[in-house]
Amino acid sequence: xxxxxxxxxxxxxxxxxxxxxxxxxxxxxxxxxxxxxxxxxxxxxxxxxxxxxxxxxxxxxxxxxxxxxxxxxxxxxxxxxxxxxxxxxxxxxxxxxxxxxxxxxxxxxxxxxxxxxxxxxxxxxxxxxxxxxxxxxxxxxxxxxxxxxxxxxxxxxxxxxxxxxxxxxxxxxxxxxxxxxxxxxxxxxxxxxxxxxxxxxxxxxxxxxxxxxxxxxxxxxxxxxxxxxxxxxxxxxxxxxxxxxxxxxxxxxxxxxxxxxxxxxxxxxxxxxxxxxxxxxxxxxxxxxxxxxxxxxxxxxxxxxxxxxxxxxxxxxxxxxx
Ligand SMILES: Nc1ncnc2c1ncn2[C@@H]1O[C@H](COP(=O)(O)OP(=O)(O)OP(=O)(O)O)[C@@H](O)[C@H]1O
Ligand SMILES: [Mg+2]
Numbered sequence: 001x002x003x004x005x006x007x008x009x010x011x012x013x014x015x016x017x018x019x020x021x022x023x024x025x026x027x028x029x030x031x032x033x034x035x036x037x038x039x040x041x042x043x044x045x046x047x048x049x050x051x052x053x054x055x056x057x058x059x060x061x062x063x064x065x066x067x068x069x070x071x072x073x074x075x076x077x078x079x080x081x082x083x084x085x086x087x088x089x090x091x092x093x094x095x096x097x098x099x100x101x102x103x104x105x106x107x108x109x110x111x112x113x114x115x116x117x118x119x120x121x122x123x124x125x126x127x128x129x130x131x132x133x134x135x136x137x138x139x140x141x142x143x144x145x146x147x148x149x150x151x152x153x154x155x156x157x158x159x160x161x162x163x164x165x166x167x168x169x170x171x172x173x174x175x176x177x178x179x180x181x182x183x184x185x186x187x188x189x190x191x192x193x194x195x196x197x198x199x200x201x202x203x204x205x206x207x208x209x210x211x212x213x214x215x216x217x218x219x220x221x222x223x224x225x226x227x228x229x230x231x232x233x234x235x236x237x238x239x240x241x242x243x244x245x246x247x248x249x250x251x252x253x254x255x256x257x258x259x260x261x262x263x264x265x266x267x268x269x270x271x272x273x274x275x276x277x278x279x280x281x282x283x284x285x286x287x288x289x290x291x292x293x294x295x296x297x298x299x300x301x302x303x304x305x306x307x308x309x310x311x312x313x314x315x316x317x318x319x320x321x322x
């Protein structure tokens with residue numbers, strides 16, 4: 001993929017460059033050290049380092065010969081299991097280049113294969129086990145059949161923690177000569193929730209303004225409301241000037257071009273972080289969920305948002321006076 005994308009340009013090439021994932025690194029390093037490894041299954045949400053780790057492992061195992069010894073396939077691109085079988089057969093026919101004891105097949109999107117195809121895959125894995133190892137990549141472990149699960153060492157990837165994402169974004173920003181505020185980093189994390197690909201993308205898009213990246217630039221680049229502004233608006237809506245809050249929200253939609261559903265989602269996030277008694281939070285969540293549903297069914301977005309805010313205001317007031 002094009003190096004124009006920062007997430008590709010800055011895809012780690014060694015274990016040292018990979019942030020977080022200490023346990024995974026330790027296990028994979030052990031495979032490299034011992035020169036042997038089982039079949040692996042990496043699973044977890046998008047942008048959490050699965051493909052990156054598979055490629056880093058290939059580089060660490062084979063050094064300069066990593067390309068020759070690695071076959072990358074995509075289970076959903078390739079037309080069916082027969083293509084996979086043919087390509088693995090062809091690839092496994094020749095001995096590994098260099099001193100490596102085995103070659104590596106990386107099969108992406110394995111959870112998109114039908115269970116029949118996975119049964120066939122299992123046999124292919126066994127047939128070539130002598131000189132190949134498979135790394136299967138998947139988003140959902142539930143999409144992988146039991147017999148394959150039991151023949152692989154499963155490694156789970158989770159959304160990356162905030163500090164890890166911050167460290168990587170700071171590194172990239174420095175390298176690109178881009179200035180970014182701590183608030184902006186917070187906002188990126190808030191919007192991307194541990195998906196490093198989306199976080200790096202957000203940074204790149206926000207950087208196109210050419211100025212220092214702030215919370216506002218990030219929100220604008222991603223078509224969202226600045227979390228700080230939204231918090232101020234909520235404060236107005238619930239504790240102060242409701243009309244002012246409504247005007248703000250009208251501005252987000254009409255001037256800012258931000259979708260009402262997006263606003264509802266952000267509202268949900270911010271409202272649950274409000275400093276209100278815990279027992280009220282389910283009620284607040286429910287009110288917002290109703291507005292979301294109504295908008296999906298075709299109700300007028302702004303009306304629904306104002307209505308939800310009014311209901312929450314009432315709820316908070318009511319309890320404040322009892
Ligand atoms: N731990 C990490 N350290 C540094 N960069 C990372 C890390 N994890 C992910 N990245 C960055 O995020 C990008 C996306 O990661 P990767 O392609 O590994 O995700 P993935 O888990 O394979 O996602 P998907 O399920 O969507 O295929 C990489 O190109 C890399 O730039
Ligand atoms: Mg991937």
